[in-house]
Amino acid sequence: MMVRNDKLLTIVIPQHKEDESLLVRLLVSINNQVGIDFSTIDIKIIGDGGYRLNENFLHSFHQLNISYLYYAEAHGPGYARQFGLEQSFSRYIAYMDADDELNTVNALWQFVNIIHTTGDHQVIFSRYVEEHQPDVDGRKQYTLREFNPSAAYGKWLNIDFLREYGLYWHPELQHAYEDTFFLDLVLTCATDVYYLDVPTYTWLYHDNSIVRTTVDYNQKYLDQYVLEGRLWIKEISQRYPNRERFDVNNGLINIYNFYKQHPPLIDIEEQFFNEVKQYVIENADKINLRYAAQMYAEQQSQSVVQSFITFWQEQVSGLLRFKEGSGQKVLKKTLSVIIPVSSETSYIMMPLLLSINNQVQMPLNQIEILIIQDGQVMKDVDNLKTLFPQLDIRLYQTPHQMGPGPARSLGIHQANGEFVMFCDADDQVHTVNAFAKMCRQLLKYPDTDILMAKYVNEQYNQKQIVLALWDYNYGAVYPSWYRRTFLQSRGLDFHLDLHSYYEDTFFVGITMRTASRVTYSDEVIYTHRLNPNSLIHQNLTVRQSNFLVEFCRENYYWFQAAHKRFPQRLQSDIDNFVVSLYYMYESYQLYSIEVDNRMLLITKKIMLENEDYWRGWTPALQKKADNRKTGDAENISSQQLFKFIQKFMVK
Incomplete structure (x- = not known):
């Protein structure tokens, strides 16, 4: 069972060909540390294919809490370190190579002492000692090295910081420069790095080391x-x-x-x-x-x-023409409005653009409009700048129709505004001072990452169109403003494999969990208009079939992201997914073999990739289902949950 624990440190050690005779030196150097409460330290040895250690050897280090996680196919040290990170639930993580050692008996205490005296830091960075090839007389030489920004050892990294920013070991770098990528990313994102001016680690010399062979590593x-x-x-x-x-x-x-x-x-x-x-x-x-x-x-x-x-x-030569200029300077904006559109004409956007053009108490030159033409080029696109000369309208084109999620992603990458807002092409801003109201909120809460407002939804009521008030919708992006630097620095984006269903749910979920400050405005700023051609007005059976399958797909990608950012919540997330899917399935009552098979293809992958977190049916899960009474669960019995799990939640 994977849950957050109260450990201070997890030491992650990739191991491939190193046997017990090499590893013993490292483990002894950890075992001999003084001034340390070993109950606060986990050691995870990640067996990356290759030689498999005898676990009885590990049991001989009685005071060390050692876990050996072995998989048969080797992927390289970067993959192993990422795997170790995803399995770690302590405050800090430290990486060591299996053939190195801590160089003093108080190496770990040095880090602990810094935390006790100066508080937590995102990164604690120490010096290290390099051991060289013995000279002709067999004497070993050592060099005290400065802070190495391209190697993982000699550092403690705050796990909450790594997960908040989505920092990771890149899977394409398997055997070389994986440290460089990861550490450069860590140090670029970090705002609190403590430099510990003492050596804590020894990089031992080995003839067969990948960087110390007779062939130049580079x-x-x-x-x-x-x-x-x-x-x-x-x-x-x-x-x-x-x-x-x-x-x-x-x-x-x-x-x-x-x-x-x-x-x-x-x-x-x-x-x-x-x-x-x-x-x-x-x-x-x-x-x-x-x-x-x-x-x-x-x-x-x-x-x-x-x-x-x-x-x-x-x-x-022949690939590009070098630009000689320094590039065009782009005026900084307060707000970037991103509008995906898939239409042959701009007519569908006229109410939205008019509602933006009519905004008061906020200068229009502080707003840019990014229209993302998704798979189709509007025939009358040139008319937009003529009709709305005061608006800064910029046009972009996706290479093919990709759906609103990837189109919005393109908009984020092209935006210059301090904040971004996402609008559907057939909606509109609710009032002429809606943007001004949001700006006043930002003056009151200048450090907010997400400013979430209310909106109204056009819908039928006894064949009459009425406006229904929605407070805060965590499955839609349009009533909110997102600080652009928050999205970029944390690596937050729409998932490119979620095209037209639940792309908002994924984005809103991951941004809300990652944000340090979310501000809720009581103002209504947006109108979601009724569009008879939208996805939600498809044939009911088709729509519900797609909802079931796409809900599974969205959660598949959600769990992949959660492994890197908040694995301590994965167990709860999977339980909630299972209960939610159960009530969707039972309330729709489709009972289609074709839909069931499409769902099974995805749920099997979910269970396989998350087997350490999925507990199967439990009385606690049943109680969670019993207690849900609203939404899809309204008037639906929870008594078939066990059978549903037996059918769909298998590997």
């Missing part, structure tokens, strides 16, 4: 270095887009320097240049050779800079 994995750079730019463009231009062009310098200092081995030379080509293609709109050369000139002579320019001109 030469052997130079293609992976460029891959890490590509993945880094993708990540930084979402979290901190204001620094993307610098990082892309600084990446040109780093790649060139590595190429000159560590030319790739022949067997990876082709892969290296393929990775370089992909780097250029993916970042074509941000590459500026003049800007990069100017940065490089601050470090190197003119002749070296010219060689740098020549190298990159050869690499990009």
